[in-house]
């Protein structure tokens with residue numbers, strides 16, 4: 859179920875990104891009227907899967923989740939969407955007149971975190987295969 863994956867991603871990434879000390883309210887929406895009110899972008903009319911409002915000076919945030927939108931997101935990408943939203947908390951104090959610079963930085967931070975996670979995974983695989991090779995050298 860998508861909601862389980864969403865919750866698992868928050869549980870995994872909130873502490874990893876150093877956000878355990880924040881107060882983060884996570885709200886899920888599935889009512890069509892509320893979804894249109896909360897998740898339609900003003901500029902393009904596009905629907906987004908999640909929104910964030912944060913007060914960085916108080917380490918306080920609210921993340922709104924558009925549940926029906928997640929039905930169209932691959933399981934593998936759910937975690938990326940959640941990390942993207944959490945990255946907004948990391949750099950929320952950069953927000954000034956509009957969100958465009960914050961969006962670009964958050965998108966690249968999300969990619970960077972996953973590149974690091976992939977690299978760590980690769981190193982473990984290499985280390986395991988080196989250990990396995992040593993066993994058979996005897």
Ligand SMILES: [Zn+2]
Nearest residue numbers: 942946961964
């Ligand atoms: Zn964003």
